[in-house]
Amino acid sequence: MKVNFTPVNTVQSYGINNIEILDSNIIYTPTPFKNYKIENQKECIVLNKTDTNTKQIISPELQKQFLNANITNSIVIKKSTTAPIKINAMFNEQNNSLVDILNIELQNNVKAQIIITYKGLPAYHNGLIKINMGKNSVLDIIVYSNFLGNNYLTIQDTKQQNAKINYCIIDFAQQNTIQNLYSTSLGENTKTQLDTMYFGKENAVVDLNYNVELTKPKNIACLNTIGALSENARKHYKGLINFIKGAKKSEGSENEYCIMLSKTAKSKSLPMLLCGEEDVTGSHSASAGKVDESALFYIMNRGINKTEATKILVGAQFNSITKNIFNEDIKNEILENIDRSINFEN
Amino acid sequence: MAKTKVAQINDSLYDFKNKDEYAFKIEKGLNEDIVKEISKQKNEPSWMLEIRLKALQIYNKLSLPVWGPDLSELDMNNIATYVKPNTDIKSNWKDVPQNIKQTFEKLGIPQAEHKYLAGVGAQYDSEIVYHSIKEDLQKLGVIYTDIDSAIKQYPNLVKQYFSKCVPLSDHKFVALHYAVFSGGSFVYVPKGVKLEKPLQSYFRLNSPDSGQFEHTLIIVEDDASLHFIEGCSAPKYSKINLHAGCVELFVKDNAYLRYSTIENWSKNMLNLNTKKAIIEKNAQVDWVSGSFGSKISMLYPLSVLKGDNSRTEYTGISFAGQGQNLDTGFKVIHIGKNTSSVVNARSISKSGGIATYRSLVSVLPTATNAKSSVSCDGLMLDDISRSDTIPLNNIENNDVVFSHEAKVGKISESAIFYLMSRGLSEDDARALIVRGFANPISKELPMEYAVEMNRLINLELKGGIG
Numbered sequence: 001m002k003v004n005f006t007p008v009n010t011v012q013s014y015g016i017n018n019i020e021i022l023d024s025n026i027i028y029t030p031t032p033f034k035n036y037k038i039e040n041q042k043e044c045i046v047l048n049k050t051d052t053n054t055k056q057i058i059s060p061e062l063q064k065q066f067l068n069a070n071i072t073n074s075i076v077i078k079k080s081t082t083a084p085i086k087i088n089a090m091f092n093e094q095n096n097s098l099v100d101i102l103n104i105e106l107q108n109n110v111k112a113q114i115i116i117t118y119k120g121l122p123a124y125h126n127g128l129i130k131i132n133m134g135k136n137s138v139l140d141i142i143v144y145s146n147f148l149g150n151n152y153l154t155i156q157d158t159k160q161q162n163a164k165i166n167y168c169i170i171d172f173a174q175q176n177t178i179q180n181l182y183s184t185s186l187g188e189n190t191k192t193q194l195d196t197m198y199f200g201k202e203n204a205v206v207d208l209n210y211n212v213e214l215t216k217p218k219n220i221a222c223l224n225t226i227g228a229l230s231e232n233a234r235k236h237y238k239g240l241i242n243f244i245k246g247a248k249k250s251e252g253s254e255n256e257y258c259i260m261l262s263k264t265a266k267s268k269s270l271p272m273l274l275c276g277e278e279d280v281t282g283s284h285s286a287s288a289g290k291v292d293e294s295a296l297f298y299i300m301n302r303g304i305n306k307t308e309a310t311k312i313l314v315g316a317q318f319n320s321i322t323k324n325i326f327n328e329d330i331k332n333e334i335l336e337n338i339d340r341s342i343n344f345e346n
Numbered sequence: 347m348a349k350t351k352v353a354q355i356n357d358s359l360y361d362f363k364n365k366d367e368y369a370f371k372i373e374k375g376l377n378e379d380i381v382k383e384i385s386k387q388k389n390e391p392s393w394m395l396e397i398r399l400k401a402l403q404i405y406n407k408l409s410l411p412v413w414g415p416d417l418s419e420l421d422m423n424n425i426a427t428y429v430k431p432n433t434d435i436k437s438n439w440k441d442v443p444q445n446i447k448q449t450f451e452k453l454g455i456p457q458a459e460h461k462y463l464a465g466v467g468a469q470y471d472s473e474i475v476y477h478s479i480k481e482d483l484q485k486l487g488v489i490y491t492d493i494d495s496a497i498k499q500y501p502n503l504v505k506q507y508f509s510k511c512v513p514l515s516d517h518k519f520v521a522l523h524y525a526v527f528s529g530g531s532f533v534y535v536p537k538g539v540k541l542e543k544p545l546q547s548y549f550r551l552n553s554p555d556s557g558q559f560e561h562t563l564i565i566v567e568d569d570a571s572l573h574f575i576e577g578c579s580a581p582k583y584s585k586i587n588l589h590a591g592c593v594e595l596f597v598k599d600n601a602y603l604r605y606s607t608i609e610n611w612s613k614n615m616l617n618l619n620t621k622k623a624i625i626e627k628n629a630q631v632d633w634v635s636g637s638f639g640s641k642i643s644m645l646y647p648l649s650v651l652k653g654d655n656s657r658t659e660y661t662g663i664s665f666a667g668q669g670q671n672l673d674t675g676f677k678v679i680h681i682g683k684n685t686s687s688v689v690n691a692r693s694i695s696k697s698g699g700i701a702t703y704r705s706l707v708s709v710l711p712t713a714t715n716a717k718s719s720v721s722c723d724g725l726m727l728d729d730i731s732r733s734d735t736i737p738l739n740n741i742e743n744n745d746v747v748f749s750h751e752a753k754v755g756k757i758s759e760s761a762i763f764y765l766m767s768r769g770l771s772e773d774d775a776r777a778l779i780v781r782g783f784a785n786p787i788s789k790e791l792p793m794e795y796a797v798e799m800n801r802l803i804n805l806e807l808k809g810g811i812g
Binding site: 008009010011245258260261262263264266267268270273274275276277278279280281282283285286287288290 | 411412413414706711724726727728729731732733734735736737738739740741742743744745746747748749750751752753754755756
């Protein structure tokens with residue numbers, strides 16, 4: 001299965017676009033999934049009616065799968081939430097394949113927090129999250145995946161005037177992590193903040209394809225991606241900030257950092273800026289490399305072994321994202337995951 | 347806030363036409379007979395004809411790139427691939443026919459040769475018409491001649507290197523190049539010889555409905571050094587012209603090569619050029635590139651850092667004005683240990699011009715302790731232009747320090763405000779900022795060429811209120 005084609009064509013031999021996933025393990029007709037819960041339903045209205053149309057898809061095969069989704073929900077938030085709405089999918093032996101569609105609508109002037117988690121035993125997940133943001137609405141949303149298996153995630157949002165959305169996408173799925181985000185603005189003065197964190201292990205493929213369109217005046221986009229790769233993991237980062245003509249006074253920035261914990265890990269990045277509007281500020285940066293050796297040496301000089309010193313330094317890098325996470329349990333789980341994932345003694 | 351008017355590049359220095367006179371012009375199109383006829387006209391050895399025919403086969407099999415600017419305007423049936431001028435190669439300007447000599451005099455080539463060059467090659471349409479090198483360099487064993495002469499005089503040397511850096515199948519327009527190539531320079535700098543003054547080849551395309559396909563082959567042996575300057579221009583015609591040159595650079599252990607290009611093709615030119623350097627142990631190649639002309643450019647010089655401790659730097663600027671789509675950038679492949687690359691690219695777009703920076707940094711598993719730093723900035727001077735950045739970074743080992751950064755936008759209002767608070771008028775402040783933006787590139791050129799570049803850009807920052 002080929003996945004995640006960017007809107008910008010690239011030289012085919014570079015191998016970053018439309019990449020082949022050999023062990024995609026698509027399950028076209030998943031069995032009923034019973035370990036899916038929405039907590040704090042009093043904060044919203046839950047409907048069993050969804051829209052699956054997306055402007056940008058991971059692949060036609062995965063898109064087709066949404067026709068047989070085993071979980072479909074729409075959440076309408078009419079007033080600001082007093083506690084986060086929590087959506088938990090827990091994988092176990094009976095519930096090990098999930099194709100879920102979640103539509104989220106924030107009405108005008110609403111502030112909300114949503115935490116979505118996919119956790120548990122080895123599983124397969126293909127999810128679609130569609131978000132419509134009303135005027136002056138603000139959404140903090142965490143999507144946290146931590147299970148052994150293929151994790152395909154498609155997110156699409158639209159934002160009306162003054163709407164702000166803060167994404168925190170954390171993926172510790174231990175096989176293939178394929179993400180696709182398309183974000184656009186329908187009004188002025190919107191903001192899209194996307195913080196992504198991943199940890200690729202063994203032979204995992206991490207393929208991130210983000211496309212944020214700045215279409216109206218004073219749209220802001222800020223994309224931060226930090227991840228680590230160990231063993232033979234490989235990562236493809238494709239980030240596009242697209243300034244459409246008319247997006248005057250808009251700002252877009254994109255930062256991507258990949259920590260390479262092994263000699264055989266591979267990192268590809270394609271941070272793109274397309275600019276059809278003069279009166280904007282756009283920037284991007286990308287960097288990759290191993291953990292800073294001088295810092296490692298300094299910490300090890302204090303009697304800490306290499307594994308522990310590396311954990312400290314990777315945790316410190318991830319901290320630029322974890323510090324903004326509003327849920328302490330997830331913060332702690334991330335640290336525990338880093339702890340488990342780094343071991344130079346084996 | 348008012349905007350500064352920035353003039354189109356002043357083409358008057360370059361946009362003059364001679365009568366389309368030639369000794370031989372091949373029929374338009376591309377087929378086996380045409381390729382054979384070019385080879386026959388050049389009285390080439392059979393091995394070169396074999397290369398040409400093989401390249402033609404590859405060309406016919408390869409498709410157009412699916413990325414980059416739209417090349418649908420290119421119709422090879424409307425392009426004459428070989429135009430032999432009315433003269434043979436000369437080594438004295440006095441012997442060059444008057445109209446051709448005047449062309450190069452207008453471009454300042456003989457004057458430059460006299461003042462600060464160690465040797466000059468001048469190509470008019472498909473053939474080199476003038477070539478010279480200082481006598482003392484010849485005594486040191488330096489070879490600087492046209493590629494046709496080199497094929498005949500130094501066949502073993504040419505065979506050893508020709509098409510070994512840029513293979514025939516690299517891409518469609520490389521295959522085209524090898525099928526119909528004509529003209530270009532051959533440079534051989536022997537071990538330990540360091541040229542203090544640059545060599546320059548200038549390529550002028552005068553004939554309408556034609557293409558130029560010069561091949562430049564440079565070998566810099568161990569411990570040697572060279573600065574090579576390439577210039578190119580053409581008058582503007584109503585129909586498409588094509589430039590598909592190829593540059594192959596071999597830079598051996600501890601050697602140094604600086605390759606500078608000031609390109610000002612006319613606005614009807616499709617510039618689909620290919621440049622590549624293979625850099626051995628402790629060697630360095632610096633590219634300095636100014637792209638100002640052409641309707642469409644697709645140009646991405648490539649440095650292959652093959653040897654341990656090899657280095658490369660790229661400093662480039664492109665200026666995309668009305669009707670221009672300049673898709674340029676740089677590629678580097680790190681193979682050896684302790685290799686380093688530094689990229690500093692700038693682009694200016696105005697009046698609807700499209701400037702795209704497209705690049706590749708590839709650090710292979712063998713390239714331990716590699717360092718790569720890339721910086722690319724785009725400046726937009728109005729709201730009808732485009733500035734895109736599409737950089738690919740491929741890191742295949744973890745013992746690497748890699749960073750890439752890019753910025754795009756208009757002239758900073760706060761910078762203008764700051765300068766105005768120091769007593770400059772708004773227009774002078776804008777002029778200063780734009781000149782400063784281009785300065786990292788112009789300062790890398792020899793003074794005379796920096797002056798030419800500034801003249802070429804001809805930023806009339808005289809304060810017109812737009």
